[in-house]
Amino acid sequence: MRPDRQRPPAYPTELADPCCLPALGELGKMPPHGGLPASLGEGTGTTQLRMDEALVAPGLSGDDGRVLVIAHLSDTHLGGRWAPEVRTRRVLDHLARLDPPVDVVLVTGDIADHGTSEEYAEATAVFADWTGAAPILVLPGNHDRREGYAAWRDAAPDAPVNEAHRVGGAVFLMLDSMIPAPPGERIDPGLLTDASLAWLEDQLASREPGERAFVCLHHPPVEVAISLMDPIRLTNADALAEVLDRHEDVLAVLVGHAHTACATSYDAMARPLPVLIPGGVASTVPLDAEPFDRITPDLPPTFALHLVHDDGRIVTHWRSLPAVGEGR
């Protein structure tokens, strides 16, 4: 993001193994809803998906001190109130204009508001219009429904949809922390199953030495000092911490769900691990002290840009876009 940055040679983009899940930025080139090729993990109780090297846009960061730029947005809630499609498109349009461009777009859950096939079809349409070169990585939240989300990702509906993506010299470990609910119900707190934790352990252990990792999920593993959100955070954060504590070179936990742009830390490794939340695209959950409704559209969509330096430092800039039209 340096103004004088010349477009550098691409980072090598690596594959965990030869497999075939495209990033969502490629959806415009794919058949609509349900047409995504995928490869399913075996015997782990978790669905493991990765992207095809040919479909990964080349990273634009380098390995000589330049930064890896992660555009992090969350909680698009497509199909919900307050024109979420308008808000999501506004954020993506803004990101597509960045020069130099971002290296990866990360969407940390609540893609859909009710998890219907119609909402995922809308997500396909919205993400297909992404004009940037960076891949879009997604994971599910509590408003997504396992059946609909898994169908959208062409994954098995009876297991968490976990994905590993390598972009710009880092691996993004995308965890499904959704708790499936009976039809017509929704369970808001999050949980990482034993199978998902085992998958994470395996992914972290099998990295090349020194490979940087970002652990991405919907539910914050720690409180954010908002009475609406704290009771519905990740319920087994200690189990996640036990896994992370056995590994190095995890730079941050990137989450959504809280609908507030904030940063905190997580006592999960030898040093406190940053927990970074981009805010909500569809709406904002303010602090209890603020004179807003508990969930409000009166604050604009927010996202974060994480600038990751080669020495592991992360500089995060949050942005709110100006209110326009029906998206406020």
Ligand SMILES: [Fe+2]
């Ligand atoms: Fe949400």
Ligand SMILES: [Fe+2]
């Ligand atoms: Fe959520």
